Amino acid sequence: MLIDNIKTHVVGVDIRLESTTIAIIDIRGNIVATTHFPTMNYHDVGNFLTAMSDAIMNLLEQNTGIDCIRSIGISAPSGNFYSGCIENSPNFPWKGVVPLAAMLRDRLGLAVALGNDAHVCALGEWAFGAAHGMKDFVLLTMQSGMGSCIVSNGQVCYGANGFAGEVGHTCVIPEGRECGCGKKGCLEAYVTIKGINKTAKEVLAESNKPSLLRDVDTFTSQAIVNFCEQGDELAIETLRRTGKILGLGLANFATILNPEAIVFTEDLMVLSRWIMEDTYATFQEYVFRNIADKVKFTVSSLDDQTRALMGASVLAWDVKEYSLFK
Amino acid sequence: MMELQKMKSNVVGIDIGIATTTYAVIDLRGNILAQESFDTREYPNIDNYLGVLSEHLVNLVERTCGYENIRSVGVCCPNSNYKTGCLENATNLQWKGVIPLAALMRDRLGLAVALANNSQCIALGEQAFGAAHGMRDFVIITLGHGMGSCFFSNGKMHMGNKGFAGEIGHTCVVPNGRECSCGHRGCLESYCAERGVIQTAKELLAERNEPSMLRNVDDINPKVLTEMAELGDHLAIETWRRTGEMLGMGLANYASILNPEAIILTGGLPHAGRWLLEPTEAAFENHVFRNIKGQTRLLVSSLKDGERDVLGASVLAWQVKEYSLFL
Numbered sequence: 001m002l003i004d005n006i007k008t009h010v011v012g013v014d015i016r017l018e019s020t021t022i023a024i025i026d027i028r029g030n031i032v033a034t035t036h037f038p039t040m041n042y043h044d045v046g047n048f049l050t051a052m053s054d055a056i057m058n059l060l061e062q063n064t065g066i067d068c069i070r071s072i073g074i075s076a077p078s079g080n081f082y083s084g085c086i087e088n089s090p091n092f093p094w095k096g097v098v099p100l101a102a103m104l105r106d107r108l109g110l111a112v113a114l115g116n117d118a119h120v121c122a123l124g125e126w127a128f129g130a131a132h133g134m135k136d137f138v139l140l141t142m143q144s145g146m147g148s149c150i151v152s153n154g155q156v157c158y159g160a161n162g163f164a165g166e167v168g169h170t171c172v173i174p175e176g177r178e179c180g181c182g183k184k185g186c187l188e189a190y191v192t193i194k195g196i197n198k199t200a201k202e203v204l205a206e207s208n209k210p211s212l213l214r215d216v217d218t219f220t221s222q223a224i225v226n227f228c229e230q231g232d233e234l235a236i237e238t239l240r241r242t243g244k245i246l247g248l249g250l251a252n253f254a255t256i257l258n259p260e261a262i263v264f265t266e267d268l269m270v271l272s273r274w275i276m277e278d279t280y281a282t283f284q285e286y287v288f289r290n291i292a293d294k295v296k297f298t299v300s301s302l303d304d305q306t307r308a309l310m311g312a313s314v315l316a317w318d319v320k321e322y323s324l325f326k
Numbered sequence: 327m328m329e330l331q332k333m334k335s336n337v338v339g340i341d342i343g344i345a346t347t348t349y350a351v352i353d354l355r356g357n358i359l360a361q362e363s364f365d366t367r368e369y370p371n372i373d374n375y376l377g378v379l380s381e382h383l384v385n386l387v388e389r390t391c392g393y394e395n396i397r398s399v400g401v402c403c404p405n406s407n408y409k410t411g412c413l414e415n416a417t418n419l420q421w422k423g424v425i426p427l428a429a430l431m432r433d434r435l436g437l438a439v440a441l442a443n444n445s446q447c448i449a450l451g452e453q454a455f456g457a458a459h460g461m462r463d464f465v466i467i468t469l470g471h472g473m474g475s476c477f478f479s480n481g482k483m484h485m486g487n488k489g490f491a492g493e494i495g496h497t498c499v500v501p502n503g504r505e506c507s508c509g510h511r512g513c514l515e516s517y518c519a520e521r522g523v524i525q526t527a528k529e530l531l532a533e534r535n536e537p538s539m540l541r542n543v544d545d546i547n548p549k550v551l552t553e554m555a556e557l558g559d560h561l562a563i564e565t566w567r568r569t570g571e572m573l574g575m576g577l578a579n580y581a582s583i584l585n586p587e588a589i590i591l592t593g594g595l596p597h598a599g600r601w602l603l604e605p606t607e608a609a610f611e612n613h614v615f616r617n618i619k620g621q622t623r624l625l626v627s628s629l630k631d632g633e634r635d636v637l638g639a640s641v642l643a644w645q646v647k648e649y650s651l652f653l
Contacts (some may be wrong), residue, residue, distance in 0.1 A: 003500070023367050028558070090601055134487075136491075150479075150583070150584075151479075152480070152484040153479070153485075156483070157463075157584065158463075158480070159479075160462070163615075163617045163621075164584050166582045166615045166617070169582050169584060170579040174499070174575070186502050252579065253583065255494070256477075256492060256497060258489070258490040260487035285510075286498050286510065288490070288493040288496040290415070291490050294488055
């Protein structure tokens with residue numbers, strides 16, 4: 001009998017609307033090599049799959065070879081871990097239910113795991129970032145929408161149908177602003193950049209003070225943070241209000257979950273310097289007293305891309321090894 | 327020669343309520359073999375209380391199946407912490423501060439003791455013997471004097487980092503709303519639990535002039551409100567409708583976060599039946615995130631009121647590692 005070697009690397013794939021990034025990652029989370037290609041060039045999922053397989057094989061040939069690769073992990077919006085499918089994505093050109101994990105496995109002959117981007121990010125942060133060593137925590141994601149991933153007893157909480165974590169669509173202001181989801185008063189309608197733009201309009205209408213906000217139609221998170229850095233009072237007030245509502249939403253969230261930490265990622269990292277103080281103060285005011293002072297607010301220690309790739313690699317290690325060639 | 331050991335097939339379940347303490351001998355299938363209770367309020371000193379409880383308990387066990395057939399003890403008590411085994415800063419019980427209840431009882435009884443709060447015990451009981459049987463992701467809501475909850479994720483109880491998870495009653499639904507006993511304002515509990523319902527009824531009586539049978543009642547309580555609603559009293563019906571609307575919204579937020587298979591209502595208030603449940607369901611469907619709409623079932627517990635807590639405590643007892651002073 002020969003002593004077998006373990007396979008020491010996995011492939012992590014991060015599929016986003018703009019581009020798809022592929023990385024070879026070792027056991028300790030070191031990224032050995034990366035490549036990327038534009039996602040939206042492929043309106044047919046078969047063509048997309050061909051492009052992805054080719055990119056993976058090229059990257060492997062130029063670097064480690066395929067022999068040391070154990071498995072593949074994919075992070076995708078609207079991804080369902082249970083089924084390995086991208087399901088009814090509102091933004092991708094591939095409609096309906098796409099069994100991407102099974103399709104890629106058949107092309108490459110390696111085990112493939114696929115997860116929802118928010119869940120995958122939490123895995124990355126957990127394995128190699130700010131949540132390392134925690135058993136109960138929440139990771140907040142915020143770009144155009146607001147989502148979260150809940151880790152409970154050291155396991156990702158997917159919920160009965162894989163939809164758990166929609167904290168952005170909990171109601172914070174009864175009969176409040178209309179949200180894109182069709183309901184009123186959702187947290188997301190106030191704290192995402194679209195919501196902040198609305199709040200800014202309200203703040204501007206209430207005041208006669210000059211503001212850099214008056215010169216722009218819409219702004220990004222980075223832009224309003226820049227205005228704050230320049231001492232713009234109304235920009236600061238806008239983010240104060242945003243922070244307060246976020247604090248209320250998170251207090252309710254934490255009262256139910258009693259997490260060890262709430263980890264801020266993506267847009268919330270950008271905004272954190274200007275909203276965190278108000279968020280935390282409001283949080284402390286509203287959270288159930290047994291939990292007050294017992295929840296850490298932390299900002300992610302990874303950048304968005306790395307976090308997703310790390311998470312995809314963790315997902316890859318989680319799936320049972322399988323090889324067509326053995 | 328070694329004899330084959332017999333498995334201990336019974337446990338003790340104890341429910342420490344504010345008014346009544348109930349204790350029972352329960353077998354592994356959830357059959358209650360014997361059950362007794364006494365008044366909790368007679369013992370303001372915890373040591374006296376535990377002395378009396380132990381004595382009663384040993385008597386009951388000896389009369390029922392013998393002490394040697396008891397594997398362990400599960401205790402259901404408000405404000406207790408499963409992770410530490412302590413009763414922590416009780417709001418309504420008379421024993422204050424942090425009391426290591428599980429350890430104290432283990433030392434008196436010589437058996438392993440596990441402790442959890444009502445929602446957690448009920449969740450265990452419902453999963454083993456009730457409406458949540460076979461479910462891996464579900465929420466239990468207890469709605470009576472107070473409002474609490476417990477949820478299961480991936481088939482396991484979620485306790486949170488320090489064991490305080492599930493305080494749905496103290497999530498804010500109306501910023502700057504009603505004062506709550508916890509010191510905050512606008513908590514869900516201050517609208518949906520017993521005191522909240524009564525306050526809603528009183529507010530309605532004050533704000534409207536229409537006649538109502540409630541005006542002749544000295545002591546308005548949920549039972550009276552349900553009876554009046556059955557008789558067609560508009561203000562009683564409206565009281566339940568407002569309660570249900572708040573409750574439905576609170577539960578929708580909960581479901582949006584967790585995507586549970588079911589939310590199971592337990593406790594006294596769900597006895598109001600359709601007067602409460604119909605508006606709750608309507609508000610729930612109205613407020614829940616659309617992906618979850620139609621996926622989460624609202625259910626009412628199928629276990630009996632007097633048995634639910636001790637039954638849950640018995641399931642808890644099976645979770646603790648066996649230990650006996652006498653072996």
